[in-house]
Amino acid sequence: MAPKSEVLGIYETPDQAADAIARLRATGFDENDFEVLSSTPYPEGAFGEKHVKHRLFAFPFAGAACGLAVGVAWVIGAQVSLPIITGGKPVIAMPAIIQILYEGTMLGAVLFTILGVLFESRLPDGIGLYDNRIADGYIGVSVMAAERRFVEVQVALEQAKPVDIVAKQGSLLRPAPRSASS
Amino acid sequence: MQEPITVDLKTTNRQLFDFVMRTPLWFFNASGALSLILAVGLGIVVGTLWVGLQIFGYSHPVYWAFLIVNFVFWIGISHAGVMISAILRLTQAEWRRPVTRAAEILTVFSLMTAMLHPVIHSGRAWRTLYWAFPYDFMRGMWPNPRSPLVWDPSAIFTYLTSTILFIYVALLPDLAMARDRAPDVVRRFAYSVLSMGFRGTTRQWRIQGVAGILLSALILPIFVSVHSIVSWDFAVTGVPGWHNTVFAPYFVIGAVHSGVSAVVTIMIILRYVFKLQNFITRDHIDALARLLIAVATTWFFFLMLDFMFGLYGTESVEVDTWQRRLFTGAWSTLAIIFILCAFVIPVPMWLFRRVRRSFFLMFLTTILVNIGMWIERFMLIVPGLERKSNLTFQYSTFTPTFWEIAIVLSMLALPAIGLLTFAKVFPIMPAADIREGQVVATTLRIGRANVPATMRE
Numbered sequence: 001m002a003p004k005s006e007v008l009g010i011y012e013t014p015d016q017a018a019d020a021i022a023r024l025r026a027t028g029f030d031e032n033d034f035e036v037l038s039s040t041p042y043p044e045g046a047f048g049e050k051h052v053k054h055r056l057f058a059f060p061f062a063g064a065a066c067g068l069a070v071g072v073a074w075v076i077g078a079q080v081s082l083p084i085i086t087g088g089k090p091v092i093a094m095p096a097i098i099q100i101l102y103e104g105t106m107l108g109a110v111l112f113t114i115l116g117v118l119f120e121s122r123l124p125d126g127i128g129l130y131d132n133r134i135a136d137g138y139i140g141v142s143v144m145a146a147e148r149r150f151v152e153v154q155v156a157l158e159q160a161k162p163v164d165i166v167a168k169q170g171s172l173l174r175p176a177p178r179s180a181s182s
Numbered sequence: 183m184q185e186p187i188t189v190d191l192k193t194t195n196r197q198l199f200d201f202v203m204r205t206p207l208w209f210f211n212a213s214g215a216l217s218l219i220l221a222v223g224l225g226i227v228v229g230t231l232w233v234g235l236q237i238f239g240y241s242h243p244v245y246w247a248f249l250i251v252n253f254v255f256w257i258g259i260s261h262a263g264v265m266i267s268a269i270l271r272l273t274q275a276e277w278r279r280p281v282t283r284a285a286e287i288l289t290v291f292s293l294m295t296a297m298l299h300p301v302i303h304s305g306r307a308w309r310t311l312y313w314a315f316p317y318d319f320m321r322g323m324w325p326n327p328r329s330p331l332v333w334d335p336s337a338i339f340t341y342l343t344s345t346i347l348f349i350y351v352a353l354l355p356d357l358a359m360a361r362d363r364a365p366d367v368v369r370r371f372a373y374s375v376l377s378m379g380f381r382g383t384t385r386q387w388r389i390q391g392v393a394g395i396l397l398s399a400l401i402l403p404i405f406v407s408v409h410s411i412v413s414w415d416f417a418v419t420g421v422p423g424w425h426n427t428v429f430a431p432y433f434v435i436g437a438v439h440s441g442v443s444a445v446v447t448i449m450i451i452l453r454y455v456f457k458l459q460n461f462i463t464r465d466h467i468d469a470l471a472r473l474l475i476a477v478a479t480t481w482f483f484f485l486m487l488d489f490m491f492g493l494y495g496t497e498s499v500e501v502d503t504w505q506r507r508l509f510t511g512a513w514s515t516l517a518i519i520f521i522l523c524a525f526v527i528p529v530p531m532w533l534f535r536r537v538r539r540s541f542f543l544m545f546l547t548t549i550l551v552n553i554g555m556w557i558e559r560f561m562l563i564v565p566g567l568e569r570k571s572n573l574t575f576q577y578s579t580f581t582p583t584f585w586e587i588a589i590v591l592s593m594l595a596l597p598a599i600g601l602l603t604f605a606k607v608f609p610i611m612p613a614a615d616i617r618e619g620q621v622v623a624t625t626l627r628i629g630r631a632n633v634p635a636t637m638r639e
Contacts, residue, residue, distance in 0.1 A: 039191070039359065040617040041387035052388040060400060075327045082324035089328055096328035099411055100336045106404050107340040113400060114347045117393045118378070121386045123354075125379035132362045134382065137191035137617070 006129040007150065007172070008037075009141040009157035010164040017139040018047045020160035024143060027156045037130070037140035047139075059116030060109040067108015071101040131166055138163065189460050191617055198613045199363055201456055201605060209606060216599040223592025226585050227302050235305045237585045241578040243570040246563055248586040249303040252593060254433075254559045255440070256296035257338075257412050259552075259597075262441020263289030264345050265405050266470075268398035276636050277469050279619045280461040283612045284452055284601070285445045286349045291600030292444075293342045295593055300334070302589070330415045337411040341404050348397045354380045355390065355614035409437045416563070422499040423507075423566030428491065432484040439474070439481040439524070440555035443548035446470050448601070450545045452610060461611055464539040471538035478529045478551075485558075499572050507565045516557050523554025 011017040017036060024034050025048075036047045044051065075097045083091045118124070134140045141160075145153045154172055157165050165172040189197070201209075230237060240247060263285035270278030301307045312323050314335040325332050357377035364370035380386060413433035416424040426432075446467060453462040492504045508517050528547040531537045538544065564580050571577075604610065619636075626635045 035381075035383045035385075037382050038384075038387070039355070039382055040614055040621050041391060042384075042621065044384075044388065047384070049384050052385050054385075054389060054392065056389060056392050056396065060396065078324040078327055082322060082326070084326070086326065086328065093328055099333040099407070099414075100327050102407060103333075103336045103340040103404075106400065106407070107343060110340075110344040110347060110397065110400050110404075113393065113396055114351060117351055117389055121354075121380070121389045123378040123380060123386075125381075127361075127374065127379045128381065130362070130381060135359050135362050136195060 004144045007143045007153050008129045008166045009162040011139045011162050014046050016160050020141045021048050023156040023159050027152050034143045039135045054120045056116045056120050059112045063108040063112025064105045068105040071104025075100050198609045216595045219592050219595040223589050239581045239583045244567045244580040247580045249299045251559045252590050253296050253299035255556050256292045258437035258440045259444045260289045260292040261437035262445050268402050271394050271398045279615045280611050287604050289345050291597035295596045333411045337408045341408045344401050351393050356609050409434045421566045421570050423503040428487045435481045439477050440552050443551035446548040450541050467544050468538045471532045475532050482525050503566050520554045520557040523550040
């Protein structure tokens with residue numbers, strides 16, 4: 001497989017970005033070849049992209065089960081290790097320890113949800129090609145393509161009227177118009 | 183409540199990241215002054231560790247006083263932050279956007295402040311560790327999970343960890359933006375590491391949205407459990423005035439009352455200090471005041487329940503506790519101040535739109551609420567203890583010393599310095615969330631009126 005490089009089209013409006021995606025599809029690129037970058041969430045499908053599938057909802061359940069198990073081990077372990085009867089309560093008294101089991105369960109659910117967020121967001125990840133104008137409201141269309149297909153990508157992106165097209169070596173559209181927004 | 187933000191995305195970014203990227207002189211003055219106040223408090227704490235708890239005004243059987251009151255107070259303040267944030271996210275309230283971050287940060291630093299108090303109160307701070315953590319294996323020392331003093335740290339640890347992670351996930355897009363705007367290599371590197379390569383792909387935004395809802399749903403039951411467990415520190419004992427089934431919801435709603443008030447106070451301060459007039463508007467304060475009317479009324483209902491069931495049991499010690507709280511000496515004065523500050527003055531004022539939309543009056547009334555709520559906790563805790571040993575007639579009372587008052591006052595500086603430091607390193611308002619609000623904002627023409635509206639999936 002030929003090594004792939006990234007090209008980034010910068011667009012002023014969501015319509016232009018959606019147009020670029022449509023043209024890339026027409027050229028033969030599929031969902032795995034391009035990504036839309038924005039500094040704010042847009043409604044799903046705004047760029048004609050497919051529904052994002054994820055399993056984030058499964059993570060809290062797995063975490064809750066683990067948290068409950070750790071809670072049970074901790075509480076019962078501590079009680080059995082120092083079996084002093086206080087206040088007439090049994091050594092392992094459910095009404096008195098249910099709070100800790102509850103907190104353990106919830107903590108496990110939250111921790112696993114965070115892991116799920118990172119996993120499903122594909123983070124941590126090395127920062128790819130990026131442009132500071134995206135932070136100011138422009139929309140980026142990032143395409144991973146073999147270098148032999150760069151011309152096709154450039155044509156598809158240009159037809160959607162970008163403000164710029166950027167590759168690793170610099171701007172492909174105009175001679176170095178990149179602005180540092182900061 | 184749909185007053186749109188009138189500035190463009192670029193200006194939004196510039197204004198929200200201005201304090202993060204640039205350090206004005208007043209920051210050093212303010213943090214220096216707050217550090218000094220905090221240092222005084224910590225100096226007294228170190229003195230306490232050295233000479234013992236004798237410098238406080240305890241006398242048998244009143245051993246829980248200012249430090250425990252302050253603990254309950256700061257736990258209460260911590261509650262509104264995440265509650266507001268989580269409920270408003272779940273209900274997709276549009277006006278939440280500028281409010282959530284500051285509220286969440288207030289939660290973190292007030293929780294940290296709260297956690298310090300039982301440790302100081304124990305007199306031997308290092309010993310509190312093996313009350314909560316099973317680490318002293320060699321001597322066979324294990325925590326006793328049947329004790330509320332172990333439930334407390336487990337609940338607070340869960341709440342603090344969850345809140346920090348909740349904030350971190352919501353902060354990821356803003357960290358990425360800080361990375362893109364960082365003026366020097368060191369900060370760019372630090373924000374790059376923290377943002378973990380977030381670029382704002384469609385997938386990342388989708389997961390952000392789902393995570394916000396999921397974590398909100400998870401954190402709300404934790405928030406309820408924490409103050410319930412704090413109330414059980416008292417309610418599971420046999421101390422008159424404490425042993426009450428209504429304590430858990432009463433404490434939770436009291437926490438929300440003082441916490442939402444604190445959020446309003448903080449929002450108004452942030453508005454002026456960080457010049458956020460474009461983002462924190464009269465509409466936000468108005469909406470929070472409406473929420474406060476409902477919360478304060480519910481809290482007052484629970485106060486009445488506590489009072490009514492205290493009297494209807496006709497238990498002599500319980501009735502005596504209420505009698506002293508309301509009609510005896512300094513307690514009666516405190517009772518009047520507390521009820522005036524926490525309910526009678528602010529709530530009728532909030533019924534007027536002009537008050538709800540006045541930053542000055544809202545600032546004053548919310549400060550009043552928190553003065554009242556601090557006194558409420560004091561009146562819940564100390565009068566019952568005074569008659570704890572009713573069979574042995576070992577009656578006593580509590581008179582605070584200068585050192586206790588100094589600790590209580592100096593601890594105000596800890597959340598303040600925490601908030602200030604956070605705002606210096608990270609945007610104090612969720613920039614991505616605010617920008618989303620700007621993107622989905624629109625105006626509908628209905629008849630001859632232009633109505634602000636929001637597009638939503």
